[in-house]
C-alpha cells in the first residue's frame with residue numbers, strides 16, 4: 119500500500135451509538151465493516167488507516183456494542199459494526215444486535231457497500247451467512263475478507279478462497295472474496311481498491 123496514495127490516513131472518529139437513530143446524517147457515502155468478534159476487524163481498520171487509535175476507540179469498554187462512525191473526509195465514512203458471535207451473550211442481546219444491524223443495512227441510504235470479515239480458518243459460520251443474506255436482500259455491494267491468511271500455507275489458503283467463492287454462488291452471487299492478512303499486509307491493496315471504487319476516491323485520491 120505504501121506505493122499507493124492512502125486517503126484513509128486522515129480518518130477520524132465521529133461518534134458511536136447503539137441506535138441508528140443517532141447516526142450521523144444519512145448523506146454522502148459510507149462503507150460498513152462487519153464480522154464475528156475476533157475476526158480481525160480492528161486489525162484490518164488499523165492497517166488500512168495506519169491508525170492504531172481508531173480500533174482502540176471501537177474496543178473501548180461500552181463501545182463494543184455500538185456502531186462506530188469514522189470520517190475519511192467530508193461526506194465519506196467508514197463504519198465499524200459491533201462484532202457478533204459472542205457465545206456468552208443472552209438471546210435478548212443477540213436479538214437486539216440482529217434488529218440494529220439488519221435495520222441499518224436495510225435502511226441506510228448512504229451505505230455504499232459492506233466489507234464482511236471472516237477468519238479464513240472458520241469462514242461462513244451461521245451468523246456470517248445471515249449477514250450475507252441481509253446484504254444480498256438489501257442489494258448491497260459486498261466484499262468478503264478471509265482474514266489471517268498468514269495462518270495457512272499457500273495451498274490451503276487458496277483452497278479456502280475457492281470454497282468461499284463457491285459458497286457465495288448460493289449466498290450472495292454478486293459478492294467478491296479475497297484473502298487478507300493484517301500481519302503480512304497480504305491483500306491490503308486489493309481492499310483499498312475496492313473501497314476507493316465504492317467511496318468514489320479513485321477519481322479524487
Ligand code: GDP
Nearest residue numbers: 154155156157158159160161266268299300301
Ligand atoms: P476484532 O475483534 O474483529 O476487532 O479482531 P482483532 O483485530 O482485535 O483481532 C483478533 C485477534 O486476531 C488478535 O489477537 C489479533 O492479533 C489477531 N489477528 C488479527 N489479524 C490478524 C492477521 O492478519 N493474522 C494473524 N495471525 N492474526 C491476526
